[in-house]
Amino acid sequence: DAKTTQPPSMDCAEGRAANxxxxxxxxxxxxxxxxxxxxxxxxxxxxxxxLKNNETNEMASLIITEDRKSSTLILPHATLRDTAVxxxxxxxxxxxxxxYFGTGTSLTVIP
Amino acid sequence: xxxxxxxxxxxxxxTGQSMTLQCAQDMNHEYMSWxxxxxxxxxxxxxxxxxxxxxxQGEVPNGYNVSRSTTEDFPLRLLSAAPSQTSVYFCASSSxxxxxxxxxxxxxxxxxxxx
Numbered sequence: 001d002a003k004t005t006q007p008p009s010m011d012c013a014e015g016r017a018a019n020x021x022x023x024x025x026x027x028x029x030x031x032x033x034x035x036x037x038x039x040x041x042x043x044x045x046x047x048x049x050x051l052k053n054n055e056t057n058e059m060a061s062l063i064i065t066e067d068r069k070s071s072t073l074i075l076p077h078a079t080l081r082d083t084a085v086x087x088x089x090x091x092x093x094x095x096x097x098x099x100y101f102g103t104g105t106s107l108t109v110i111p
Numbered sequence: 112x113x114x115x116x117x118x119x120x121x122x123x124x125x126t127g128q129s130m131t132l133q134c135a136q137d138m139n140h141e142y143m144s145w146x147x148x149x150x151x152x153x154x155x156x157x158x159x160x161x162x163x164x165x166x167x168q169g170e171v172p173n174g175y176n177v178s179r180s181t182t183e184d185f186p187l188r189l190l191s192a193a194p195s196q197t198s199v200y201f202c203a204s205s206s207x208x209x210x211x212x213x214x215x216x217x218x219x220x221x222x223x224x225x226x
Contacts, residue, residue: 036215043115043201043217044154087153099215100170101146101153 004088009106012082018075020105022088025069031090033064034099035073039084044101047073047086078109113137115218117202123224124192132187132221134202140216141207143185147171147198148220154201160185161207192225199223 005023012018024033034049048055048062050071055062061074075082087104118133136143144159146169156169160179174196176188185204189196199222203215 041199041220043203043220044215045217046214049214099144099154100156103151103153 004090004102006086006088006102006105008103009108011108011110012075012078014080014109014111015077018078018082018107018109020073020075020086020088020107021070022073023070024088024090027068027090033062033068033071034089034091035060035062036087036089036099036101037082037084038087038104039081044087078107080109080111083107083109115202115204115216117200117218117221119221120219121222123226124189125226126193128192130189130192132189132200132202132223134185134187134218135183136185136202136204136216137183138204138206138216139182140204141182143179143202143204144169144215145175145177145185145187146201146203147196148201149198157187157200189223192223194225197223197225 032049032051035047036044037047038044048057048060050062050064064071085104085106087101089099115136141162145157146154148154155171157171157175158169158177160166163179163182166177166179179185199220201220202218205215
């Protein structure tokens with residue numbers, strides 16, 4: 001699975017959009033980009049995933065560049081409850097579902 | 112649905128003791144896995160299973176055993192606990208066939224301290 005690079009920490013004002021970047025320059029054509037988050041010491045929570053096209057769900061949007069070497073997770077209106085560590089993971093979809101987490105980005109939403 | 116449940120929530124062991132961390136899921140998921148998370152670190156995969164009777168090693172399998180006799184349960188055994196195994200342990204499950212495949216559901220974690 002390709003490695004990912006994320007900034008260790010970011011701040012965002014409450015109510016503003018939070019844009020979390022992820023570099024995955026060695027991604028292969030059949031690897032998906034996944035985002036999970038971990039609030040405090042809870043188990044990680046799935047947010048969104050995509051292959052090539054931009055994706056949106058009730059939690060967030062995922063923007064993948066055309067060359068697929070980087071992506072951005074967007075939380076459109078950040079709230080204090082979005083304070084968490086966000087993990088970007090790239091992996092092949094059908095390889096047994098095991099995930100390899102990095103250290104992620106610690107997002108702090110400021111009132 | 113209870114989702115993924117883990118017991119115990121907290122455990123303190125002495126070096127050399129053995130114990131089993133329990134994990135159960137009621138979503139009929141084929142895939143289950145165990146991760147550990149050390150302070151300030153991401154999760155690291157210990158063992159995983161793609162179905163009853165099938166298990167395989169992840170990144171950090173040494174010192175741990177698993178078995179999968181039923182779809183619902185995936186216990187993690189520490190054979191002889193060491194201080195280096197002090198960590199938070201998370202169990203996860205996912206479906207390999209449903210529309211939400213590849214979305215892993217995590218349990219609340221077991222906080223283990225080995226003295």
